[in-house]
Amino acid sequence: MIVEGLGKLTFVNGLLRVQALKINTDGEFSESGTIEIPGNKVADIINALATGTQGISDKLGEVETVKSEDNKSEEKSSGKKGKKKKS
DSSP states (O other), X not given: OOOSEEEEEEEETTEEEEEEXXXXXXXXXXXXXXXXXXXXXXXXXXXXXXXXXXXXXXXXXXXHHHHHHXXXXXXXXXXXXXXXXXX
């Protein structure tokens, strides 16, 4: 199931139900499924998702920093600078 957005959220009979949305071939949102979380686990799951996504974001930031530093060192070693357009 892909989740590109969230629809309705309901809490009934001790279950949090989250409508997962996807973008269909018409470019509009449609339901891709329902996530059902037991009420006593909602906080744990939300915290785990937040922690996990923050860890991924941090790692992606590290990769971007390394790539940026590599590009700068390549430019210095080759003596190239950014090209300027002539007016």
